[in-house]
Amino acid sequence: MYRRLQLAIGLLSASLLAFQIVLLQVFSFVQWHHFAYMIISVALLGFGASGTLLAIAKRWFTHRHAVVLPVATLIAGASMPVVLACTQLPFARFDSYLLLTDFRHAASLFATYLLLSIPFLSGATAIGLSFTVLTNRVGGLYFANLVGSGLGGLLGFALLNTAPPEPLTGAVGTIAICGSLLIARRRLELWIISAACLAITLFLAFYPPELTPSQYKDLSAARMLPGVETVATRPGAQGIIHVLRSPALRYAPGLSLTYRGTVPASDALFVNGNSLGSIPAHTDSSDVPSYTTATLPYEIGAATRTLVLGSGSGQHVAHALNNGAREIVAIEPHSGVHAILSGVLAQNSDSLLLRPEVTPIAIEPRTYLAGDTSHYDLVLLPTVGSFGGSAGLSAVQEQYTLTVDAFETMWHRLKPDGMLAVTVWMDYPYRNPLRVLATLAESLLRVGILRPADNIAAIRSWGTTTFVVQRSRIR
Numbered sequence: 001m002y003r004r005l006q007l008a009i010g011l012l013s014a015s016l017l018a019f020q021i022v023l024l025q026v027f028s029f030v031q032w033h034h035f036a037y038m039i040i041s042v043a044l045l046g047f048g049a050s051g052t053l054l055a056i057a058k059r060w061f062t063h064r065h066a067v068v069l070p071v072a073t074l075i076a077g078a079s080m081p082v083v084l085a086c087t088q089l090p091f092a093r094f095d096s097y098l099l100l101t102d103f104r105h106a107a108s109l110f111a112t113y114l115l116l117s118i119p120f121l122s123g124a125t126a127i128g129l130s131f132t133v134l135t136n137r138v139g140g141l142y143f144a145n146l147v148g149s150g151l152g153g154l155l156g157f158a159l160l161n162t163a164p165p166e167p168l169t170g171a172v173g174t175i176a177i178c179g180s181l182l183i184a185r186r187r188l189e190l191w192i193i194s195a196a197c198l199a200i201t202l203f204l205a206f207y208p209p210e211l212t213p214s215q216y217k218d219l220s221a222a223r224m225l226p227g228v229e230t231v232a233t234r235p236g237a238q239g240i241i242h243v244l245r246s247p248a249l250r251y252a253p254g255l256s257l258t259y260r261g262t263v264p265a266s267d268a269l270f271v272n273g274n275s276l277g278s279i280p281a282h283t284d285s286s287d288v289p290s291y292t293t294a295t296l297p298y299e300i301g302a303a304t305r306t307l308v309l310g311s312g313s314g315q316h317v318a319h320a321l322n323n324g325a326r327e328i329v330a331i332e333p334h335s336g337v338h339a340i341l342s343g344v345l346a347q348n349s350d351s352l353l354l355r356p357e358v359t360p361i362a363i364e365p366r367t368y369l370a371g372d373t374s375h376y377d378l379v380l381l382p383t384v385g386s387f388g389g390s391a392g393l394s395a396v397q398e399q400y401t402l403t404v405d406a407f408e409t410m411w412h413r414l415k416p417d418g419m420l421a422v423t424v425w426m427d428y429p430y431r432n433p434l435r436v437l438a439t440l441a442e443s444l445l446r447v448g449i450l451r452p453a454d455n456i457a458a459i460r461s462w463g464t465t466t467f468v469v470q471r472s473r474i475r
Contacts, residue, residue, distance in 0.1 A: 002137060004182045005069070006144040009130055011179030012073050013148030014155060016043075016123045018172040019080050021156030023116065025165040026084065029240055029272045030213050031096050042113060046120025053121075054128050061125075065133045069126050070184040070194075076123035077176025078197035081169040081204035083115040088209045097216050123176065160237040170205025177201060217273035225249065231267055232344050236336035239271040243279070243345060251278030251315075252288050253383065254423070254464030259291040267348055269313040271334060277313035277383075279341070279349045289319040293459045293466035297421040298323040300457065300468055303378035307331070307413070309365040309401055310382035314341060314352045320380070321357065328358045329374075335362035365401045366409075375415045381422040383464075384432050402436065407443035411471065420469040426460070433465045440469055 020043050027035035054061060061068055086092055092115060094108035127145055131138050152172075159168050177198050184190050213220050219242055222228065228246040235241075250263040266278040289295060294316075297303060304327065306320045311330035320328050330353065332338050338360045342353040353360045361368065381401055400406060402422075410420050424432045437458070444452040457468045468474075 001183075002134070002140075005130060005134075006140055008069075008073060008179035008182045009127060009141055010144040010148035010151075011182075012076060012123055012126060012176050013145045014152030015077060015080070015172050015176035015179070016120060017149045017152030018156035018159065018175070019119060019169060021153060022160065022165045022168045022172060023084075025160055025237070025240070025272075026211060029165070030211050032214075033272070035096075039116075042116045043120045045113065046117040047124040049117065049121050050124035050128055053125060054132060058132065061129050062133055065129055066185060067190075069129060070180045070190065072122045072126035072129070073176055073180035073183070074194055074197055076119045076126065077173040077178075077180065078201055079118045079122065080173035080176070081201055081208070083118055084166075084169045085204060085209040086115050087112050088212055093212060095214050095216070097214065119173075157237045160235060162235065164208075164233075164235045164240060166208035166211055167205045170201045170203075170208065173201045174198065174205070213273040218275035219244075219270045219273035222246070222249065222268055222270070222275075231348070232340060234336050234340050236334070238334045238336060240273075241334075241336050241340055242270045242273075243340070244268050244270070249278065252292065253425070254292045254294070254461040254466075255288060256291040256461055259288070261287065263288055267345070269337070271337070276337065277315050279313045279345065280315055280318035280352065281348065281350060289315075289322065293461050293464050294319060294421075294423050295323070296457065296459045296466045297378055297380075297419045297468045300470065300474065301377070301417055301419060303419070305374075305376050305415075306378045306380060307374075307376045308380045309368075311360070312337065312382060314349060316380045316382075317352060317358060318350075320378070321352075321355070325378075326357055329376075330358055330360045331365050331368050332360065332362060333364045338362050366406060369406070369409045369413065372413060374413065375418065376413055377415055377418050379410050379413065379418070379420045381420070384422060384424040384436060402439060404439055404443050404446065407440060407469075408446055411443065411447050411469075414471045417470065417472050419471070421466060423464050423466045425464055426462075436467060440467060444469065 020039055023039045024036050027039060092108050092111040094105040094112060098105045099109065130141050134141060156172070159171065177194065181194055184194060222244050225246040225248040227248070228244055231243040231245045233240070233242050245267045247265050249268045250265055251268065252263045255263070264281065266281050268278050269276045303320060303323060303325050306325045306328045308316045308320065308328060308330045311317050311332045317328055317330050338353060341349050342360065346354060352358065384399070384402065407420070414420065422436060424436050426433065440456060441452040444455055449455055454473045455470055457470070457474050459466055
């Protein structure tokens, strides 16, 4: 019996950790990535509440541990897909942007907290009760708990790379239910309840609830466009990728008002509901980028060898190719973006990443810069901010390529006449452009440029500003 209990604790621990990781992906998609902290606090709430419950009713639980252990484990597994489905119902669905203006959303957030704490409360109760009852053999149980938790973490990330998060709660819940069956007594009613819970869990795994992202997500707005259709989706631990197509999706950030041509429709790429830009359909046919501020570095000097940090949907790569780049290193931290652009969307993107001039690398930009010894004519950074400005939750988004240390590292990767370029969406009142300019100036002072204005050029349109820093003095 002890060995079966040890295995059950291991399965339950793996299930709880995998469930927590799946929830991180769920709330990154329906809200924003900042809600990772919320999931951690929900898990801590459930574990803390279980400790309080066991302390208050220790005698009651220990006298009935033979029944409580399998039942609590069963509830933990069966409730995982159920509580996720409940959080997508109107009474529990909240929008973080409306928490301070509509108290109904605050009540919905509270309901979500209570619902999501149920699996952690029941699972932690089973684990804590096993430690309480078998104090003389707690070392083996604790070992099973730690090993199961570690394997559950690996399992959660592995599952997210194979399927969307919606059905995964049912899959990881089944693991806990299997653990409860190992320690269930031979009582008919308990086996019937277990079979019913397993059936519900498997049903929700095959027919999961649809996740509803915040109405303020880019994906939600794009889905309201006329004639929109989903071209491709790809799950991944780094974020769920959606590619949408609509005749109304025409991407031209900061396009000059003097442009008289037609902006072509293009597919739009989203990661966890946030726009990553449009996919260039034909890299040599559109002159739209030449009428944006992003063309400034190509007017200043040659960019034969270009480094694109955060290549995203490939817009910067296509623009560099159109302006004579012969060697482009495209860095994108989300490996799934490169995979989908060079795979099922290769034909749609004019095989952009398959061209011999382009070397796609899936790695964090700062990590690549730390180990790179090459020198470039041009280093391109991803566009900063968003149309209309960014505030609130978007203001706390980490951007590790926009620090003084990062700019200093990029400076040492430039050739004698090399350039660093970054485009910023205008916000009102001005924040992003001023922050970027101040950071660039501070970086130049740190590398010994006493007059930063001699090495910085900028151009502004109605919607964007592009800054260019040249290693030599701009003439």
